[in-house]
Amino acid sequence: MDGKLAPAVQEALQQMAKPWYRPRALRVFRDDASLAANPGLWHSIEAALDDSEFFILLASPQAAASPWVSREVEYWLAHRSSERLLIALTDGAIEWDDRAGDFSREKTTCLPSVLYGAFATEPRWIDLREARRVEQLSSRMPYFRDRMADLAAPLHHLPKDDLFAADIQQHRRTQRLIRATVAILAGLTVLLGVASVEAVNNTKAAIKQQRVAEEQRRIATVRQLAALGDAADALGNPRRAAMLGLAAVAISNNSETKANLIRVVEGTTINSTLIDRIGSVASMAITSDGRTLATGSFDEEVVLWDLSDRDHPVRLGSPLTGAVEAVAFSPDGRTLATGGLKGEVVLWDMSDRDRPARLGSRLATPASWTGLVQAVAFAPDGRTLAIGGINGTLVWDVSDRARPVRVSAPESGAVDSLAFSPDGHTLATGRGLFTVVLWEMTDPSRPVRLGETPEGYQGRAGHAGAVVSVAFTPDGRTLATGSRDKTVMLWDVSDRSRPVRLGEPLTGHTDRVESVAFAPGGRLLATVSQDKTVILWDTSDRSHAVRLGEPLIGHTDWVESVAFTPDGRTLVTGGRDKTVILWDLSDRSRPVRLGEPLTGAMRAAAFAPDGRTLVTGSEDFTVKVWDVSDRNRPFLVGEPLTGHPDWVDSVAFAPDGRTMATGGVDKTVIVWNMSDRRWPLRLGEPTSGSSLSFAPDGRTLAINRLDRTVMLWDLSEHGWPVRLGKPLTGHSAPVEAMAFAPDGRTLAVGGTNNIVLWDVSNRDRPVRLGDPSIDGLELVRSLAFSPDGRTLAVGHVNDVILWDVSNRDRPARLGEPLTGHTDWIESVAFALDEHLLATSSRDKTVILWDVSDHNQPVRLGEPLTGHPDWVESVAFAPDGRTLAASSKTKTVILWDLDPIRNLRSNLIKRACAIAGRGLTLSEWIATIPDEPFQETCSTR
Template sequence: MRHVRLSGDPLSGHISPVRSLAFSPDGTTLATGGGDWTVRLWDVASRRPIGHALAGHTGRVRSVAFSPDGRTLATCGDDRTVRLWDVASRRPIGDPLTGHISPVFSVAFSPDGTTVASGGGFANGCWAVWFWDVESRRPLGDPITDLPGLVRLAFSPDGRTLATGGTPYESTDGRVRLWDVESRRPLGDLRPASPFEVVSVAFSPDGRTIAAGGTSGGVEHARVVLWDVESRRPRGAPLDGVVSPVSSVAFSPDGRTLAASMDTRRAWGASLWDVASGRHIGDLRTEKYTGQLYAVAFSPDGETVATGGTDGIVRFWDAESRDPAGEPLDGNTAAIFSVAFSPDGKTVASGGDDGAVRWWDVETRRPVDATIADESGPVRSVVYSPDGTKLAFCSNRSEVRVRNAVRRHHIAGPLSRPHSPVESVAFSPDGLTVATGCGGHLDGTVWLWFLPSREGAGDPTTTRPLHVHKSPVRSVAFRPYGWTLVTGGEDGAVRLWDVESRRPLGDPLTGHTGPVRSVVFSPDGTTVASGGEDGTLRLWDAETRRPLGDPVTGHVGPVLSVVFSPDGTTLASGGEDGTLRLWDAETRRPLTDAVTGHTGPVQSVAFSPDGRTLASGGGRGDGTLRLWDAGRGPGVR
């Protein structure tokens, strides 16, 4: 048995599983979709990313596909959307395509590039295939409905036939159904001799053969089956060598070879077969990776196979030389969701997707020898108390913890409310009250935790929560003086609250047309700034609760974080477009061009106490903490 080995260094950039990948038609670019909600483009020759990650999906990216001319990329995912991207500019083309009401698992272009088909959830627990006009981005008629399970699909090379396979919840008959694309009517079913769930389906380049791979839940039922399209009959028995659940199948460009990716915890990563004879001809194997491979693809010239899996790394394989060439690239870093300067400006704390809180020395740019691993999940927010003696941080698994910011030891927590992920945390001006915003489904509450006046003098106490929003609370902040709290919610509203009376101060501040991701008071407490998924920043008079001028625009996509400079004259924002922006707080005009450097969303921004340095934390697809000279433009320090 021959073993195909690594060709060149793998690509690392996703910080969670690579679930789909596709080569551009000319073979120079590879697109990958990840469980980290991002899409990445890679230069195949240099093995380097092309620009920053394509951010926009709000859930796992399940499938990616290039248009036949290579100019457009289609993606879909758990957020129930299909998105089109301009490959050259790496920007979205129009709004997301919506119609599915649950995750979209597969997307494909028609051979002429005018139509995109997507397979995913529909009404009443059914599954459906939608067809979309690429130019107008509108649906072409009604979807094909009443499909048996999670839909995988493929166009025939002539574009006239669509093949669908699924993983039905109540049936494991392993059927692949053929459809007439023009009439949307079924042409017949391809049934295997023994049952299994179809996880992937592909046409051969000549359109005469269909391959389907999958499992019915165990190794003994893992299958790769070939069918003759004209006769609708299997081409012999299932292929030998399938000893682990199959997640993806792909034909080589000449149609002679079939590749399938598998669960490497039980076997090697992927296998190759000769299509004509069904003979098992080789395996793609690495000794240093164990996990699930989700995706496999051939390059257009057929000389390279790419695979992606649970470690977030893309590997290339040379089927001719079969020699190892390089080790996996190190440096996969988790997303940073929050950053905060200590009041003395000497230290930055960061919290991220890996569940760790880290301290960094601002002068040396190196981590302080202290890292807290939070077993309760990703750290969504970190904040110093005003006197700098305490650090509070929260996870999206319902817990808040408080540490001594100097000695790093535990002070309080976990402070938790069952089944309510905590999205944001803030200290009161006296540092003795911690407010937490809960992000659970339809939760909309803020909890207040009262710390003892001195360390070790007792446990924190709490009272009933404030029901502040009709949906999850994404951000909370205290006024620099007094007992006023501002909150931003998934419902698009900003609200002010009197903490002592537990009553709202007037009506909600409305204007955002999407969820509010960040809220903050100006240092003098007279102004509130908010940033939202509608791509705008808005300023509000904290006393009259009226908007100050028009919305501030500039980011391409959601605004994830906003912060005032210590003197209140400048507003900084970080966006899902990977940029930082500085604004004059009075005129609301930009002070600089967009500041680039991150390769993924900018999740959090913070000014140093002297206002000279700006810290930014990169989200999924980036994972870096960057310091910028805010007084010069800004530039990287």
């Protein structure tokens, strides 16, 4: 119908945001051009419509009169949603009648009749009438380009701003490609005049230089993103920091970018963020089983979420529309009550969470009830429903969900919040007059006001603003009230007729408190505010509630509602920033201490290869064997082993677990047969030495001696130690540490100022490698080879240095020292997965390092603290899930590493869950315009 305009629209849609390497951005079928004339024309049109995602109607009086247009529209509405039909007005007029909820039949002149009644609300349409009058249309004309962006945005599933950004980026990329092509052609022309060999060499050099430049640019970009992420985190936006960290990993997936992202993830208690088409969240409710979340928004929609997997909540079905200022689930979770504008309250059957069904008509309210419903609450027995709003409070008997009966109206006047006590006998209503009223609800049809307004409420020592939220503790003895005066108060309501305020008002929020909620145990209170924060309070002592830590930050606008899941492990908050955030209260991303520390004057610890046995050396001259099958409840196996005349400060197992060696401060070493861990047997007599190390084959034991030498012992004869050859000599200082490489061919010996590597392939005649192998060190107290044997970690004063020892004669230092400890390094250990290194220090901490890239190791999270003194040794369990750390002051702490392991293996998913999404196209281009856009988080 629009012979000139239609082709221009088709071309503009196909060219907008088109990558240079594609013929078109979209495939646009036009019914007067894309099909050849044939007898089966309609069947071809049907097939084309079936294959299309959207229908664009160029609306005009001529189109409205066309039977072909009417037939196409009618077919589309019968097989597709009207939401996928876009209208572009080219001539005539369109008028929407709000009262009728349809297009005005009198004033609309350009739509086929089949479209009347097809839309539930007024659809957005594009006005192209001015474009029709232009002789030569171009997609770069501002007016036409703007209209085409309006039309193309839904086709690309992008906001209009993002589409513009994509179009600009693709245009710039095409221009860069053209310039690069011209430059290459010019370069080729020059190359034709020089020798071919020189040309090829120059080309290779240029390509190499370009790659180096590209890599340097990427490094600069990801470090800029890290700096921006740090700034966002410091300003209280960890979600933005996670988005930037995800972009950095997408650009350059290395240990540095992953460690920065881990730091962001570890630094926030946000578990996941829900932003899938949520409006400004006004209220929330969670079912008693914790599986379903309902969010009510100011946009008059209720969105339902499956919380079975807290890390990845799933949106359920389509939003419920209607009155949604307030939501509440019945105790059994089978009914949802929603209340909102114009006094409307609706009950929904939640038997099928994906398809909630409306139960009867809305609850009948008095004619005077035309204002906002601000709160709804079920009594614990599920038979009574109370609503509060601008016009007061109403109570319904909802025993028959399909036929609720209004039974009472306890009070008039604005009610902002309400809550039933756990026994259902009391209803608390928070009013706009700075007061809370308690009602006896034993007979819901006859509520009785209990006592006077609690002493101190009306501006004397109580709230000086409207009470907008109330919550009972699970035992019903305490009531919390949140107010627009920025404070929270706790009340003892054991005697309902005489409430007494407990302690001083809780202060900390800098703006109005919008909602309060107790955790299931009643000892934790959460409050949210228009200051965009969440505060947790310890209410164990009701008269002296204490704030826990700093306020939780993550929302970017007012926080309106708060709720705990029934298990108390997750806090859910929603706000005007159109997000719902799930907060993890168990801190699952950090290593967790397992059980109570093992005590008994312990100075050293080592796991047996079976992972079930832990052996500790003690200051009481004994060696203890522990069963750690249950890491939370270790217990002693058998009696302590004796034989050392002084402290036992070193323990080592042979790889088969059948032989163990222990060393003492008295400079003696004892070898034990551990075939039966209940009855270890001493093998031979103690020998002189302190530090010790088993070769991987378990047949050789290295022991250092007081004369700066190392002696090798053969244990192949049923474990009985037999000296091998002559001592290893030539060490310039006392030996402090030793370690065998995994292949058993190399022994590293460290002392005060150097490390010597020995080739021990021939145990009887070891050969020194290099002279010296690694020099220029001040103090080496610990050594460890990586599982592949190519890297040696050296604890050097306060730092750890990694060395490449793949060429044993020429060790090469790798990267910069690992810094973070503030005192001497006492121990270093690699996990068997090669990517994790643990270091301990006299600063009483343990630090975990990601050494995936040995040239750029990065610290994982904050140091592990809680050790009472020096941490003298660290040891990984064979499966890498547990770390044992022994302290100078007689304790061993076991650390569960599953949190950090799970975080490393699911880093992108966790970061995406926290952020809720990746950077949008427009945000990406505004932040990193020189990098091609990447979708960093898949759609939920």
